[in-house]
Amino acid sequence: MISKKSYGVDVAKYQPESLRVYAKAGAKYAIVQVSVSNSIVAPRAKAQITSAKANNIMPMGYFYGCFGHSATQAASEAHFAIKNAKSIGLPKGSYLGVDWERTDNNVNGNVSQNTAAIIQAMKVIRDAGYIPLLYSGADLLRNKINTKQIIKQFGTCLWVASYPVSSRVNTANFNYFPSMDGVAIWQFTDNWHGLSVDGDINVIDLKGTTKKYASKSKWVKKSGTFILGEALKIHTSPHINSPAIAKLQKGSVIKYDATLQGPLRLWLRQPRNNGKYGYVVGKDKYGKKLGKFK
CATH class of the missing domain: 3.20.20.80 (Glycosidases)
Known part of the structure; x- marks a missing residue:
C-alpha cells in the first residue's frame, strides 16, 4: 500500500x-x-x-x-x-x-x-x-x-x-x-x-501492487568470449553512464569471466591489469544481443 x-x-x-x-x-x-x-x-x-x-x-x-x-x-x-x-x-x-x-x-x-x-x-x-x-x-x-x-x-x-x-x-x-x-x-x-x-x-491510500520488486543483482561466474557486433564502450563500472576506458570497434574480441543481469542490461566483466575490470554490455535493455557469444 x-x-x-x-x-x-x-x-x-x-x-x-x-x-x-x-x-x-x-x-x-x-x-x-x-x-x-x-x-x-x-x-x-x-x-x-x-x-x-x-x-x-x-x-x-x-x-x-x-x-x-x-x-x-x-x-x-x-x-x-x-x-x-x-x-x-x-x-x-x-x-x-x-x-x-x-x-x-x-x-x-x-x-x-x-x-x-x-x-x-x-x-x-x-x-x-x-x-x-x-x-x-x-x-x-x-x-x-x-x-x-x-x-x-x-x-x-x-x-x-x-x-x-x-x-x-x-x-x-x-x-x-x-x-x-x-x-x-x-x-x-x-x-x-x-x-x-x-x-x-x-489523497487516499493506494492499494495496487506494492511488493518489493528489486532484488540485488549478483555476478555469476561464467567465462566466455564475446565478439562485438557493433562499436561499444568498455566502462569502469557496470553502469551505462560510467566513464569509458575505451571504445571498442565492431569485431573486437573480449574475454569475460562473469556476467551480471541488471535491471535493464546484461553486463560482461573483462579482467584487466592489476586486478581491475572493464565492463561491456552484452545485451541491451530490450534483450537484444550486441554481439556473438562463444
Missing part, C-alpha cells in the same frame, strides 16, 4: 526510460502511458515499467483515450490498453487509468454520452483485473462528465489535473486543491522538482 499524501509521477514517451531520478526525488509510484487510442503502443512503456520495478516504485498505467463519446470505441481502446499493459509487465491488480481530455480528443458529446463511454472503458479495465482510474482536468470533470455516476460505480477513482502555477513545483499546496468528490490522485504540476515531469500526490 502507498500511504496517502505520497508523491508520484506520470510518464510517457517524453520522459526517459530510467525512472531512477524520480525515485531519488521521492516518487513512490509511476503512472506509465501504455497506449494511445487502439493502435499506438507507447514506445518507452516497457522500459519505464521495468525501471519502476527496479527502483521499487509502484507501477501503474494509463491509456490516452481518443474515443470521445463513443462507447464502442472506448471498449476497443480499453481492450488494446489491457493487452499492452500485460505485455509490458504491468501486474493485474495495478491501477490503469483512462486519460480523457481535450487535446486530440472529441469532447463534444453531451454529458450523458461522455459519461457512458468512459464508464464502458472503465468496466473493461475492471473486468480484466485492473483498478480503473479516470484522468482529466478539473474543468472537464466538473462540466463535461457526470462524476457522480463514475464514483457510484468505481468508488474514489478520479485523477484530476489542476495546476496552481505553471513553473517548477516541489510540493503540493493543498490551499489550491481542486475540491470535488471522488478524488484519488491530484496532478498538481507538470514540472515536479524541475524534472519536466508531471507531479502527482495521492
Whole structure:
C-alpha cells in the first residue's frame, strides 16, 4: 500500500526510460502511458515499467483515450490498453487509468454520452483485473462528465489535473486543491522538482501492487568470449553512464569471466591489469544481443 499524501509521477514517451531520478526525488509510484487510442503502443512503456520495478516504485498505467463519446470505441481502446499493459509487465491488480481530455480528443458529446463511454472503458479495465482510474482536468470533470455516476460505480477513482502555477513545483499546496468528490490522485504540476515531469500526490491510500520488486543483482561466474557486433564502450563500472576506458570497434574480441543481469542490461566483466575490470554490455535493455557469444 502507498500511504496517502505520497508523491508520484506520470510518464510517457517524453520522459526517459530510467525512472531512477524520480525515485531519488521521492516518487513512490509511476503512472506509465501504455497506449494511445487502439493502435499506438507507447514506445518507452516497457522500459519505464521495468525501471519502476527496479527502483521499487509502484507501477501503474494509463491509456490516452481518443474515443470521445463513443462507447464502442472506448471498449476497443480499453481492450488494446489491457493487452499492452500485460505485455509490458504491468501486474493485474495495478491501477490503469483512462486519460480523457481535450487535446486530440472529441469532447463534444453531451454529458450523458461522455459519461457512458468512459464508464464502458472503465468496466473493461475492471473486468480484466485492473483498478480503473479516470484522468482529466478539473474543468472537464466538473462540466463535461457526470462524476457522480463514475464514483457510484468505481468508488474514489478520479485523477484530476489542476495546476496552481505553471513553473517548477516541489510540493503540493493543498490551499489550491481542486475540491470535488471522488478524488484519488491530484496532478498538481507538470514540472515536479524541475524534472519536466508531471507531479502527482495521492489523497487516499493506494492499494495496487506494492511488493518489493528489486532484488540485488549478483555476478555469476561464467567465462566466455564475446565478439562485438557493433562499436561499444568498455566502462569502469557496470553502469551505462560510467566513464569509458575505451571504445571498442565492431569485431573486437573480449574475454569475460562473469556476467551480471541488471535491471535493464546484461553486463560482461573483462579482467584487466592489476586486478581491475572493464565492463561491456552484452545485451541491451530490450534483450537484444550486441554481439556473438562463444
